[in-house]
Amino acid sequence: MRQNISFDNSYARLPKRFFSHVSPTTVSTPKLLKLNVPLAKELGLDENWLSSDEGVDMLAGNFVPDQAEPIAAIYAGHQFGHFTPQLGDGRAILLGEIIGKNGRRDIQLKGSGPTPYSRRGDGRAALGPVLREYIISEAMFALGIPTTRALACVTTGEKVIRDKILPGAVLTRVAASHIRIGTFQYFAAQNDVEAVKILADYAIARHYPDAALASNPYVAFLDAVIISQAKTVAQWQNIGFIHGVMNTDNMSISGETVDYGPCAFMDIYDPKTVFSSIDAQGRYAYANQPKITQWNLARFAETLMPLMANEETDALNMAQTSINNFAPAFETAYFKGLRAKLGLFMEQEGDKQLIGDLLVLLAKKKQDYTLFFQTLSSSHTLFDDVDLQIWMQSLTERMNKEPQSKNEHLELIKRSNPVYIPRNHLVEKTIDLAIMENNYEQFEKLLNVLSNPYEERTGYEEFARPLHSTRQYQTFCGT
Numbered sequence: 001m002r003q004n005i006s007f008d009n010s011y012a013r014l015p016k017r018f019f020s021h022v023s024p025t026t027v028s029t030p031k032l033l034k035l036n037v038p039l040a041k042e043l044g045l046d047e048n049w050l051s052s053d054e055g056v057d058m059l060a061g062n063f064v065p066d067q068a069e070p071i072a073a074i075y076a077g078h079q080f081g082h083f084t085p086q087l088g089d090g091r092a093i094l095l096g097e098i099i100g101k102n103g104r105r106d107i108q109l110k111g112s113g114p115t116p117y118s119r120r121g122d123g124r125a126a127l128g129p130v131l132r133e134y135i136i137s138e139a140m141f142a143l144g145i146p147t148t149r150a151l152a153c154v155t156t157g158e159k160v161i162r163d164k165i166l167p168g169a170v171l172t173r174v175a176a177s178h179i180r181i182g183t184f185q186y187f188a189a190q191n192d193v194e195a196v197k198i199l200a201d202y203a204i205a206r207h208y209p210d211a212a213l214a215s216n217p218y219v220a221f222l223d224a225v226i227i228s229q230a231k232t233v234a235q236w237q238n239i240g241f242i243h244g245v246m247n248t249d250n251m252s253i254s255g256e257t258v259d260y261g262p263c264a265f266m267d268i269y270d271p272k273t274v275f276s277s278i279d280a281q282g283r284y285a286y287a288n289q290p291k292i293t294q295w296n297l298a299r300f301a302e303t304l305m306p307l308m309a310n311e312e313t314d315a316l317n318m319a320q321t322s323i324n325n326f327a328p329a330f331e332t333a334y335f336k337g338l339r340a341k342l343g344l345f346m347e348q349e350g351d352k353q354l355i356g357d358l359l360v361l362l363a364k365k366k367q368d369y370t371l372f373f374q375t376l377s378s379s380h381t382l383f384d385d386v387d388l389q390i391w392m393q394s395l396t397e398r399m400n401k402e403p404q405s406k407n408e409h410l411e412l413i414k415r416s417n418p419v420y421i422p423r424n425h426l427v428e429k430t431i432d433l434a435i436m437e438n439n440y441e442q443f444e445k446l447l448n449v450l451s452n453p454y455e456e457r458t459g460y461e462e463f464a465r466p467l468h469s470t471r472q473y474q475t476f477c478g479t
Contacts, residue, residue: 005045007067007096010104011177014202017195019071024061024093025113025123027168029157032056033440034134034447036151039174043100043107043151050152059172060154061093061112068096072115076189077182077249078299080283085189087182087249088117091125094178104206106178107151110171126166127155128431131443133171133260135430139422139450140257145235146228147257148175167435176256179203181300182249188303197307207254218307222322226297227329228255233293234333237286238341239421240266240369244276244475246284248296262475265421267466269362269369275424275475290334294326340416341373342395343409345402354394361387368466373417377410418453420460422446424475425467 012019032051040047049055057063064070072089092110099105110133111125130153140147156168179199187195204211204221214220232255236243243250244262252258262276271287279285284292301319309315338355339347362372365385375381376395383389399409430446433439449463456464 005065005067005096005098007065007069007107008099008104009067009069009071009096010202010206011073011094011097011106012069012071014198015195017074017192018199019073019094020088020116021070022072022093022115023064023070024109026062027060027156027158027170030056030060030062030170031155031157032059033153033155033169034150034443036138036149039149039151042102043098043105043174045098056154058095059109059152060156060170061109064095070095072117073178073183074117074186075180075182075249076186077180077247078185078296079247079249080279080281083185083189086117086186089115089178090118090121091115091123092173092178103176106173106175108173108175108178110173111156111168112170122160124156124158124160124168125171126160126162127169127435128166129261130169130171131431131434132263132427133173135427135443135446135450136260136263136422137173137257138447139453140241142451142453143235143239143418143421145239145241145257146232146255148173148252150174175252175258176254177203177206177252178258179206179253180249180258181251181253181296181303182247183253184300184303185248193306196303200304200307203253216308216310216313216318218304219318219322222297222301222304222308222319223325225253225255225300226322226326229293229297230326230329231255231333232257233289234330234337236289237334238337239418240269240286242266242273242275242284242286243289244274244279244284246289246292246296248299251293251296251300264424264427264473264475266369267424267473268366269359269372270366271359271363275473277474277476290327290330293330294323297326298323337416340412341376343376343399343413343416345404345408345412348398348401350398354391354398357394358391361391370418370421371464371466373413374419374464377413377417379406379410415454419456420449420453420463422450423463423466424473426463 037047070093072093074088076085077087092108093112095107097104114123134150134153137147137150141149151172151174154170158168159165160168208224211217211220211224250259264275266273273286274282301323305315305319308318430442433442449460
């Protein structure tokens with residue numbers, strides 16, 4: 001039973017210096033662990049074929065369809081502020097692109113063996129990080145946040161060596177594209193303006209076609225990426241998501257969240273929260289994510305400046321003007337999201353003060369971020385703490401300035417605040433059960449509840465509760 005997948009590999013038609021042709025490394029005994037059936041249907045792929053021996057072989061890298069053109073992309077990046085002139089797909093191979101119901105999508109195998117950019121690595125992925133990315137990327141999708149997605153997880157039957165021996169796996173990742181800020185940086189660092197222009201024109205056509213109609217398409221392109229990133233990171237902040245490794249090579253031009261390494265969700269509200277074991281200085285702490293995004297975008301703007309210049313305007317001034325627009329764009333999206341979380345329909349004077357006062361209280365009172373907003377959806381919200389009671393009175397007074405009924409405010413709160421997020425202790429429990437006991441019951445249950453995060457369900461109470469622990473939760477890159 002052979003499936004003829006209609007790959008259309010536009011990135012592989014770019015000049016050869018953009019990538020390397022490389023085939024996935026075969027594995028011994030691939031086994032399908034999880035197939036994302038709704039996503040497969042969206043992509044126009046036959047779920048039965050994907051579950052067949054040949055389909056699993058493709059998802060594991062053992063079989064390359066005729067129309068696929070596997071490549072590993074090259075890019076650079078600022079990693080914790082330090083520039084590395086050459087990085088690239090060290091353990092990921094782009095099989096090709098599919099045009100589905102929602103447009104063009106990359107199909108990439110992550111953990112499929114070494115590439116020319118592996119930097120002495122084995123190019124493989126351990127099962128734990130693959131499960132983590134599957135869980136969290138699909139949770140982010142259900143939460144309405146732009147993200148790459150997981151089509152499938154396949155175990156390889158082989159071991160990978162990290163700090164210990166672990167089972168290997170391959171994740172099939174789906175993305176609007178895998179073009180990164182670091183992709184532009186690679187060619188800019190080589191003074192290859194021609195390549196930067198080719199890449200910019202390609203990205204404009206693929207992601208922001210309206211920019212091509214502007215008087216200065218490259219300024220319009222920069223502006224579009226800035227707005228896209230501002231909205232995405234505002235959603236991160238609203239939901240309490242901490243990416244953990246916001247290097248420029250981990251920032252997608254499309255605005256999707258990409259590369260779920262040491263990411264985690266904040267429990268107790270603390271702007272200084274850091275989970276990543278390698279972020280010793282807190283560069284990518286929760287509170288720093290917006291300004292780091294702006295810093296990354298400034299690096300992106302630098303790569304486009306040779307294309308933006310013309311006889312009438314100065315490229316540096318144009319780039320700076322665009323970058324200065326990030327803060328108001330982020331702030332608009334951020335406060336819009338927070339007003340919705342509080343059940344407020346419109347913007348009014350004093351809202352920022354009301355929200356600011358709340359965030360100070362949440363940190364001071366060590367409140368669980370997700371659970372606090374969920375509490376507001378009750379028709380009889382009560383707090384034992386006097387300061388929170390006083391603040392709640394202010395919120396009620398603010399609601400009364402709007403024409404909507406109390407029930408309408410409560411409904412807005414409910415649809416703006418998830419009941420379920422990928423609680424860190426639940427994700428770790430799920431991964432441990434899978435690796436240590438080959439038990440995937442918790443994995444399936446967690447995916448099920450996270451697929452509909454705004455609807456409270458009987459029997460899933462444990463998935464809504466935080467873990468009360470004094471242990472500092474820590475995450476690792478998992479490479």
